[in-house]
Amino acid sequence: MPTESLLADPPLWLTTPFLGEPDATALLGTLDAELPWQRPTLRLYGREHPIPRCQVWIGDPEARYRYSGRDFLPEPWHPAVAILRDRVIAALTMTGTECHFNSVLLNRYAGGEERMGWHSDDEPELGPKALIAAVSLGAERPLRFRWKDRRASAFNAWLPHDSLLVMGPGTQEWLQHALLPRRLPGLRISLTFRQVHA
Ligand SMILES: O=C(O)CCC(=O)C(=O)O
Numbered sequence: 001m002p003t004e005s006l007l008a009d010p011p012l013w014l015t016t017p018f019l020g021e022p023d024a025t026a027l028l029g030t031l032d033a034e035l036p037w038q039r040p041t042l043r044l045y046g047r048e049h050p051i052p053r054c055q056v057w058i059g060d061p062e063a064r065y066r067y068s069g070r071d072f073l074p075e076p077w078h079p080a081v082a083i084l085r086d087r088v089i090a091a092l093t094m095t096g097t098e099c100h101f102n103s104v105l106l107n108r109y110a111g112g113e114e115r116m117g118w119h120s121d122d123e124p125e126l127g128p129k130a131l132i133a134a135v136s137l138g139a140e141r142p143l144r145f146r147w148k149d150r151r152a153s154a155f156n157a158w159l160p161h162d163s164l165l166v167m168g169p170g171t172q173e174w175l176q177h178a179l180l181p182r183r184l185p186g187l188r189i190s191l192t193f194r195q196v197h198a
Pocket residue numbers: 105107116121134136143159177179190192
């Protein structure tokens with residue numbers, strides 16, 4: 001699996017292809033068809049707004065997740081997602097990276113207008129040195145990164161179909177990321193594997 005370093009400190013690596021075909025395309029179809037996709041609303045300035053994408057939170061029962069002041073209870077592991085989790089853990093273990101994932105946030109972007117705003121995955125439940133592994137399937141889109149202290153320019157990590165992006169320790173502390181809207185068509189599903197400490 002060819003792996004490229006996008007950044008040394010904090011470590012940001014991209015592996016592509018990750019699963020290979022036909023597995024990657026089959027997995028995209030399975031997740032699209034079989035997961036209980038939800039479009040929760042968020043309260044902003046006293047008004048409810050549906051989020052600009054669909055999502056599902058999957059995890060072990062204790063992996064509760066607080067997001068915008070709400071508690072999300074995890075859905076049980078879909079077998080295809082559990083197999084993918086084990087493949088991500090095996091790939092990282094092979095490179096000498098220790099990791100545990102008890103949960104994953106799946107995002108479904110129906111087209112280029114669907115998006116995720118600027119944020120860091122720095123909730124206290126994830127701990128200070130969190131490692132997050134993100135698998136991308138479907139339409140290739142850039143994940144944009146910017147430094148919180150503006151020490152250097154913002155940059156794009158282009159995430160093609162069947163890729164694995166590893167955001168190593170420090171990424172959430174130093175950088176924010178966003179999946180900005182783009183005039184690019186096509187369904188994209190991402191899975192961000194995390195370890196939530198209860
Ligand atoms: O869809 C993506 O690649 C980004 C998802 C993301 O940032 C997240 O799930 O926290």
